[in-house]
Amino acid sequence: MDGVIVERRVDSDAVQRLRTYFLGFGFDESVALERLIERALAALDPAERAEDVVAQIRRRVEVWFIDSLGLAMAASVDAEAIGRVAFLLSDAAQRWPQYFLDAEAPPVEMIDALRLAAPLPIPHPAVTMPEQNLSPVWSLGPVRQLLRRPASKAPQA
């Protein structure tokens, strides 16, 4: 029944792609899956092409995970993948299927379970290790520095 409602609003190919997409979150139970698809499509423009629909839903999913997991908005953070791990590990598709992508805030226990299961994103390099000088003693580095020093100090004087 729900499938009929969905197919009235968007292209059936888009629905099929969304169905496949949400299978990757552990929505194996058909009723929950169809309800999720209906919920996800509710706010979308029915005229969108199939690819665009899936892309839009993916963006919604990312935002949902960023909000729910408290992730930092960064280009390198794959919020969808991190969220999907959390979702699958916490068995959220079975335990809280009705709250995913819902306008209503998810329950605290769901948020806690997701956050506990989410892998932390790998941070960007924050510092660099200065390369050390291994020049041999006969490269006269210190002597050169000594000769250079008066010139660099001249303006101060």
Next chain:
Amino acid sequence: MVPTSSNGSEGGWQGSAASAWTRRLLVFGATGLSIVAATRAMHAVLSSGGLTELDVVLLALFTISFAWIAISFWSVTAGFFALMAGRQTAGLVMPAGVIPGTEAAEEKGPPLATRTAILMPVYNEDPARVTAHLQAMYESLAETGHLDSFDFFILSDSTDPAVWVAEEMNWLSFCRRVGGQGRIFYRKRRRNTARKAGNIADFCCRWGCRYDHMVVLDADSIMAGETLVAMARLMEANPRAGIIQAPPVTVNRNTLFARFQQFANRLYGPVSTAGFAFWSLGDGNYWGHNAIIRTRAFIESCGLPTLSGRPPFGGHILSHDFVEAALIRRAGWTVWLVPELGGSYEECPPTVIDYAKRDRRWCQGNLQHLRVLPAQRLRLLSRLHLVMGVMSYLASPLWLAMIVIGLLAAWQETLTEPTYFASYETLFPIWPLIDQGLAKSLFAIVIGMLLAPKLYSLVLLLRYRGAARRFGGFGRATLGVVLETVFSALLAPIMMLFHSGFVASILVGRDTGWGGQCRDDGGIGWGEALRRHGVHSLIGLALAVVSYWIEPALLPWMMPVVIGLVLAVPLTILSARQSLGRWTRRRGLFLIPEETETMPVLRRAAELADSIEGATVSSDGAVAAVVEDPLVNALHIALLPGDATPTAAEEAALASARLKLAQSEGDGPDPALLTVPEQMAVLFDPPTLRALQQDRLQDRAKAA
């Protein structure tokens, strides 16, 4: 900036400068005097019939080789007396109860004020085994009550796609088993630039600022929780300490060869490390693993440059540990070896061949240090550590050269007519007599110096109550020492030829590459043994024939070398057998305390290694594993570092992979068709992995 305490000293290190001088004067003074005495004696032996050019070369080689023996002997002797006196490492502040195993250490102690990262760099290792070791350490730390002060990192440089994916799956299982989410991390580098040193540097750049210290491990390392806590406490109590090294004990192997190594390391190791600690104090060295490092000091002073030129002498620094110790010391931080720290373990190669393979890598790394040795502003003792590393491998070709030149000199002797009558007036003819007594005394002294660590260790077993029992009793330990001495004497000429070959191949510019290390108790077949040792045995036979041909009396002197080389093949095969190793264990031979007593962390690691059903991935199944299972797919993508852009070659590999997958016939894309570089390219590309997984889920949905 290196911190100083109010009195300008750190843990008595500055304050004990006079003591340091005394200690070093004792060890190096005795070494110098021994070298002078031995060289004079050798000169007297060689110059009986006048010194030839060959004799001069022989004398020079002897002096260098003897210097190596002498410094080891006097260092070990210092260690022996330090242990006999029951003295702790001087110059380092040791808070009460910090040393594991002492009564005061039983209490939990105050919370740690610092945070420590435990780093496990891996390169194509068995992921289940790695996580078993880490879990044992994790649980051991939890028992100390200080787990909150530590985080764990698996830092992968694996190049095998199947190992990579299996690492991720095993990491996840590990996290779930111990509830370690948010405390145990996994990171895979896109390119393993600069090998282990680059791997650690990458950690420092990403996470280093979040941790006061890092404990660097090897893939076969195991450390007890109380040791990790003790190391963190020592760092807190000694703010100028840059590195504190816990001497690792070799354990867990069952082949006869490995049991010889374990026994020797466990019995003779303490006297050796105590000696090293006696004179090095805060000018110590770092062995690359089982050490705690002050992260800020490391970041500031240990960025390794790429050496100019090509490998083996140019390129990235292979044996980074000695260089990092020298650099951190140059920056004013101290480096300590603390023999009192127990609970530090590693595994040794199971066979002679594996041991030699590892030595090939180490040899190249140590010879490369010749480029670092003259670096500006390094401390004298740091240079000495580098020289000692180089000498561990150069000693072999020196010994070989001594044998060859000795034979040539003996041959020259047979060709030269003795001169009985001098050109000056004398009543008596000149008899070209070699001082046999002096020659034999010198030989005996050299052998005595080489055997000293073994004898000292046996004396120490008697000195401490219950010590002998931990090695299976004094009688068995003594028998073990005798058998191990015979084995190591037979092995020495084999390793001499191996090392000489390594040095020669490095000098002609051959690079070793980066192979994984064998961690299993494997055996060696006749084919491989013959391939590896055939030449060694032929050289041994040739040596016997030539010696006999020059002078039959020479042969007995050459026999220790000849026998080892001739027996190289059976020696390697027999010593690689687990059955023999286990037999000796049943007979109470070569026992070590880790076998006679219960070491909880080792026992737990062994239990876990046996019980964990580690996730495995078939050699061509990495991409399929990531595509088939939604969790593995999501996990893999989530763990990718998002900051490494692909090279042109990697982009080409990805394009080729996509083409192959698109052209796959049958049920859909077949990842098994991909080459290793193509698999790696796909595994680093989330869009491709997502698309492949969507295809697979779609197929599944249709089928349902």
